[in-house]
Amino acid sequence: MQGAGTFKVDPGWVKGGGSYVLFDQASPMPRTLLASGLWEATKFVSYTHGTLSDAPTYGTIQPGILTMKANMAGLGSGLTLVLICNVGAVPLSVGQEEGWKLMGTSFGEFEPLDPIVGITHLSIPGIAIDRGA
Numbered sequence: 001m002q003g004a005g006t007f008k009v010d011p012g013w014v015k016g017g018g019s020y021v022l023f024d025q026a027s028p029m030p031r032t033l034l035a036s037g038l039w040e041a042t043k044f045v046s047y048t049h050g051t052l053s054d055a056p057t058y059g060t061i062q063p064g065i066l067t068m069k070a071n072m073a074g075l076g077s078g079l080t081l082v083l084i085c086n087v088g089a090v091p092l093s094v095g096q097e098e099g100w101k102l103m104g105t106s107f108g109e110f111e112p113l114d115p116i117v118g119i120t121h122l123s124i125p126g127i128a129i130d131r132g133a
Contacts, residue, residue, distance in 0.1 A: 001100065005041055007066060014044040014068045022107065034107065037073030044068055049094060056092055062124045063092045079104040084112070085122040
């Protein structure tokens, strides 16, 4: 799963999206493709710094937990998507494993892999990704 976007805690909005590929890890090679498509953020739910009280930053990275609603073609609408960002170089942790969680799909719930594969990055306020018109 990949994506980019922008959010603002106050007034509570999010804009963004990306793409995903879901395959059956237990199937033989080539893995059986279960679903793939685009996803779009539809509603800001919350943003927190987790267990961090003073919201430290590292360069342009701010560890935190962003929760939003998202529509995912082939998986469902109004799904809960949670992005979890830690900063391993410091380390700064929000008390949960780096990655993302997805709840409400017909395939069940998705959680970060162990060991961690990939990275989640939440930027300091004022950083924006322009996804075009």
